[in-house]
Amino acid sequence: MNRISFCSTSFFVLILLGGCDPAPTDDDARIDLIINGDYVVSMDDAMTVHRHAAVAVDKGVILAIGSADDIAANYSAIETLAGENRVVMPGLINGHSHAAMTLLRGVADDLALMDWLTNYIFPAEVQFVDSEFVRIGTELACWEMIRGGTTTFIDMYYYPDTIAEVIDHCGMRAQISATVIDQRSPDAESASDSIEKGIGFIDRWQNRNSRITPIFGPHANYTLNAEQLKATRAAANEYGVGISIHMSESPFELQYSKDTYGMTSVELAESIGFFDGPTIAAHMVWPTDDEIRILAERKVGVIHNPTSNMKIASGVAPIPDMLAAGVRVGLGTDGAASNNDLDMWEEMRLAAFLQKVDRMDPVVMSAPTVLKMATSGGAAAVGMGDTIGSIEIGKRADIIQVAFDDVHHVPTYDVISHLVYVTDEQDVATVVVDGKILMKERKILTIDTARVRTEANALAAKMQTALNERNR
Amino acid sequence: MNRISFCSTSFFVLILLGGCDPAPTDDDARIDLIINGDYVVSMDDAMTVHRHAAVAVDKGVILAIGSADDIAANYSAIETLAGENRVVMPGLINGHSHAAMTLLRGVADDLALMDWLTNYIFPAEVQFVDSEFVRIGTELACWEMIRGGTTTFIDMYYYPDTIAEVIDHCGMRAQISATVIDQRSPDAESASDSIEKGIGFIDRWQNRNSRITPIFGPHANYTLNAEQLKATRAAANEYGVGISIHMSESPFELQYSKDTYGMTSVELAESIGFFDGPTIAAHMVWPTDDEIRILAERKVGVIHNPTSNMKIASGVAPIPDMLAAGVRVGLGTDGAASNNDLDMWEEMRLAAFLQKVDRMDPVVMSAPTVLKMATSGGAAAVGMGDTIGSIEIGKRADIIQVAFDDVHHVPTYDVISHLVYVTDEQDVATVVVDGKILMKERKILTIDTARVRTEANALAAKMQTALNERNR
Numbered sequence: 001m002n003r004i005s006f007c008s009t010s011f012f013v014l015i016l017l018g019g020c021d022p023a024p025t026d027d028d029a030r031i032d033l034i035i036n037g038d039y040v041v042s043m044d045d046a047m048t049v050h051r052h053a054a055v056a057v058d059k060g061v062i063l064a065i066g067s068a069d070d071i072a073a074n075y076s077a078i079e080t081l082a083g084e085n086r087v088v089m090p091g092l093i094n095g096h097s098h099a100a101m102t103l104l105r106g107v108a109d110d111l112a113l114m115d116w117l118t119n120y121i122f123p124a125e126v127q128f129v130d131s132e133f134v135r136i137g138t139e140l141a142c143w144e145m146i147r148g149g150t151t152t153f154i155d156m157y158y159y160p161d162t163i164a165e166v167i168d169h170c171g172m173r174a175q176i177s178a179t180v181i182d183q184r185s186p187d188a189e190s191a192s193d194s195i196e197k198g199i200g201f202i203d204r205w206q207n208r209n210s211r212i213t214p215i216f217g218p219h220a221n222y223t224l225n226a227e228q229l230k231a232t233r234a235a236a237n238e239y240g241v242g243i244s245i246h247m248s249e250s251p252f253e254l255q256y257s258k259d260t261y262g263m264t265s266v267e268l269a270e271s272i273g274f275f276d277g278p279t280i281a282a283h284m285v286w287p288t289d290d291e292i293r294i295l296a297e298r299k300v301g302v303i304h305n306p307t308s309n310m311k312i313a314s315g316v317a318p319i320p321d322m323l324a325a326g327v328r329v330g331l332g333t334d335g336a337a338s339n340n341d342l343d344m345w346e347e348m349r350l351a352a353f354l355q356k357v358d359r360m361d362p363v364v365m366s367a368p369t370v371l372k373m374a375t376s377g378g379a380a381a382v383g384m385g386d387t388i389g390s391i392e393i394g395k396r397a398d399i400i401q402v403a404f405d406d407v408h409h410v411p412t413y414d415v416i417s418h419l420v421y422v423t424d425e426q427d428v429a430t431v432v433v434d435g436k437i438l439m440k441e442r443k444i445l446t447i448d449t450a451r452v453r454t455e456a457n458a459l460a461a462k463m464q465t466a467l468n469e470r471n472r
Numbered sequence: 473m474n475r476i477s478f479c480s481t482s483f484f485v486l487i488l489l490g491g492c493d494p495a496p497t498d499d500d501a502r503i504d505l506i507i508n509g510d511y512v513v514s515m516d517d518a519m520t521v522h523r524h525a526a527v528a529v530d531k532g533v534i535l536a537i538g539s540a541d542d543i544a545a546n547y548s549a550i551e552t553l554a555g556e557n558r559v560v561m562p563g564l565i566n567g568h569s570h571a572a573m574t575l576l577r578g579v580a581d582d583l584a585l586m587d588w589l590t591n592y593i594f595p596a597e598v599q600f601v602d603s604e605f606v607r608i609g610t611e612l613a614c615w616e617m618i619r620g621g622t623t624t625f626i627d628m629y630y631y632p633d634t635i636a637e638v639i640d641h642c643g644m645r646a647q648i649s650a651t652v653i654d655q656r657s658p659d660a661e662s663a664s665d666s667i668e669k670g671i672g673f674i675d676r677w678q679n680r681n682s683r684i685t686p687i688f689g690p691h692a693n694y695t696l697n698a699e700q701l702k703a704t705r706a707a708a709n710e711y712g713v714g715i716s717i718h719m720s721e722s723p724f725e726l727q728y729s730k731d732t733y734g735m736t737s738v739e740l741a742e743s744i745g746f747f748d749g750p751t752i753a754a755h756m757v758w759p760t761d762d763e764i765r766i767l768a769e770r771k772v773g774v775i776h777n778p779t780s781n782m783k784i785a786s787g788v789a790p791i792p793d794m795l796a797a798g799v800r801v802g803l804g805t806d807g808a809a810s811n812n813d814l815d816m817w818e819e820m821r822l823a824a825f826l827q828k829v830d831r832m833d834p835v836v837m838s839a840p841t842v843l844k845m846a847t848s849g850g851a852a853a854v855g856m857g858d859t860i861g862s863i864e865i866g867k868r869a870d871i872i873q874v875a876f877d878d879v880h881h882v883p884t885y886d887v888i889s890h891l892v893y894v895t896d897e898q899d900v901a902t903v904v905v906d907g908k909i910l911m912k913e914r915k916i917l918t919i920d921t922a923r924v925r926t927e928a929n930a931l932a933a934k935m936q937t938a939l940n941e942r943n944r
Contacts, residue, residue, distance in 0.1 A: 103883065106886050106890050109839055109886070109893065110835055111834065112835055144879045147879055310826065311825055311834065311893075313828045313829055313833055315832065340894050341893070342880075350825070354782065357785055357788060359785070362582060362588070362783065363582055363584055366581070407612070407615050407616045410924075410925055411575065411577070411929050411932030413577075413578045413579045413580075417581050417812065421812040422578070422812050424897070425880075456882050464885055
């Protein structure tokens with residue numbers, strides 16, 4: 001019996017002596033962290049929701065889940081997070097992002113895709129994207145994601161070493177893609193150059209930090225040809241890493257793929273052995289039933305990005321059909337330039353609302369289904385189902401506390417309904433990744449937010465001036 | 473030249489003497505309020521956005537809009553709201569709500585409409601809705617709406633006197649419907665009884681408080697027949713009040729109307745002279761081109777409720793066609809039971825996103841267009857376009873300050889884009905209605921929120937027990 005347990009049973013004696021403060025003890029006898037909550041939404045397979053419960057965490061791992069009293073009786077912790085008006089749940093998993101593009105949020109909206117890309121996004125990127133841009137933009141994104149309860153993200157952008165350094169410091173968990181793209185210009189990088197550079201990135205980051213997983217990020221089958229996609233898969237398999245790619249996103253891609261390859265994107269990938277290894281396919285708006293069967297068989301992780309798909313008018317992904325076929329489906333925000341934030345709560349709501357109205361069926365996509373997509377299902381989709389995505393003994397401790405004291409949570413009949421249909425990113429109070437507290441009662445602990453704000457605003461002012469000049 | 477103006481020009485002298493505090497003056501010489509902002513988004517016809525500007529307010533009316541320096545030089549105010557990191561804009565107008573249904577938010581979701589209504593919503597309403605329910609639920613709704621920057625709402629529920637009393641105290645502006653419904657049961661109220669009761673309500677509240685406008689709320693053409701709808705319009709015209717109604721909401725209504733009346737809902741209304749007076753028609757998901765022409769000609773105000781239409785799978789309203797035809801369109805949340813909150817920022821985002829993906833056109837619904845629907849356009853739709861909806865000299869001072877210091881507003885290229893695509897209800901800092909401050913830097917001043925929370929939770933616990941018994 002440990003000290004707190006003793007203390008608890010001796011409560012009536014000790015209270016007379018002025019309380020129940022544990023005496024100084026050897027840190028070795030204590031675990032790192034106890035996280036309490038009015039509810040613990042475990043997201044285990046049975047969707048267990050514990051009332052007045054707590055999670056015990058040590059050395060980054062979940063040791064126990066139980067009633068608050070039992071956990072207090074059995075564990076003494078260096079730090080204990082109070083549970084009143086707090087819902088404890090797994091951190092959210094953002095399965096597809098371009099984090100540094102937070103610096104381009106709202107730079108242009110409501111335009112036709114090619115106007116938006118060629119007159120705003122590409123010019124800004126060509127002129128301004130360097131390692132410094134990526135550092136500032138990724139720090140800004142991590143600040144926003146931690147604030148909103150995202151603990152893991154799958155990123156695809158340039159300068160992956162810089163992204164990895166930011167993650168290393170800020171404490172999040174991420175898979176970071178070495179982007180492979182054929183710029184198709186004599187001055188720009190070729191696909192084979194990007195594969196070579198990607199191998200260097202993977203060499204530097206594989207097995208360096210358990211929170212950081214380097215992967216390859218071949219952009220899409222309209223920016224790479226079949227040979228380049230095959231070469232990327234070969235390199236990924238040689239180094240034992242996964243792949244993240246955009247696939248079947250837009251009517252443009254659908255047409256391009258048919259015109260260029262004589263088949264759809266998923267068929268092409270299957271035909272060239274692209275799925276012979278872990279694959280995360282973002283968007284997947286236009287798969288046929290045959291393609292859905294392939295995605296299920298090949299255990300491709302699909303990432304649904306409802307805000308981006310709606311805002312830039314890519315289409316409505318057939319998520320219920322994919323789920324019914326056994327495809328692993330997660331959720332993502334895409335980049336902030338087409339969103340315009342990194343709010344996974346909004347992605348959950350839209351994932352439910354969009355299917356309901358598209359299929360004219362309010363039953364088709366329930367709150368528990370989309371909450372899974374943002375947690376346990378998302379973890380499975382990005383190949384991390386054994387490690388994260390639920391609060392279960394032995395999993396890494398990626399856990400958030402959501403404050404339920406805001407007016408929009410009054411009253412609370414069903415905690416899962418509220419998490420999906422009501423909760424905002426600003427309700428997230430505390431964020432723990434790998435057992436470490438990254439945000440505590442809304443204070444970010446691992447990012448110098450004042451510096452990031454100043455740097456982001458300064459860079460944005462320069463970009464605004466340049467775009468004004470260009471589009472004058 | 474008034475005192476502050478003198479103070480300003482003598483700044484270099486006065487600062488040596490320890491500052492520029494205005495000496496005590498007679499309140500008569502001062503105006504009530506100056507509201508500063510980094511931006512003032514006026515929502516006037518030219519969509520003027522003023523930088524580093526201020527709004528002068530006295531006796532509930534907007535006196536002047538100008539640069540912060542000019543306003544400070546020309547007006548001395550009893551209270552001045554600082555403008556750093558604040559965006560000043562008109563308060564949001566929620567064109568369709570059932571406020572007291574906040575007490576039923578999340579009580580049941582993801583069900584087929586008739587299952588949801590007959591097994592959850594109706595039983596809870598039959599057993600629990602009384603004047604006390606309506607008081608608590610409406611107070612909870614007003615708390616949530618003020619918190620999120622809504623200053624005016626158009627409500628339809630039971631016990632309108634109770635609703636009016638809550639509005640009277642909490643300081644919001646509202647049109648409150650006396651609901652007319654034929655319950656079609658021997659024990660329940662008949663339509664003629666509800667019209668009689670409605671007349672009593674209108675007698676008590678017409679011209680009593682300038683913020684409160686009593687109207688009639690005939691429920692729909694599937695809960696009232698043509699004669700009852702005509703009788704309601706006759707009573708409304710006799711008493712000089714407007715009407716709010718559900719119209720063309722669902723495939724069910726479409727079919728019912730054709731089966732029962734041999735025509736669509738709008739055609740029926742037109743054929744019986746129902747539009748011969750101010751009309752607010754909520755939802756309007758299924759109008760034909762001919763019906764859209766009627767809505768434009770008869771100046772019917774249409775309220776678009778995208779969250780509700782998506783969540784309960786009513787359909788996608790043809791908003792771009794209605795706007796193109798000159799129909800006056802506003803936005804609403806509907807009740808919290810089908811939303812599940814009263815967040816007008818989310819309604820704006822969904823209004824844009826839903827049309828873009830439905831029409832596969834990212835240009836079809838822009839940020840300025842939806843911001844108008846929530847402010848100036850919404851005011852016109854509910855017949856208050858001359859009074860509220862924009863920051864213009866002579867209009868009533870219904871004004872909010874939105875904090876732009878959250879991470880998701882960094883950087884800011886376009887303030888209107890951010891207001892629509894990024895801002896959350898929790899960003900709203902200060903809310904002014906009719907020149908009075910209802911919330912100041914996120915503190916609600918006119919509602920005892922602790923009491924409302926306790927009362928709402930107690931009532932919800934009783935309802936939960938009753939529903940558990942019923943559905944066991």
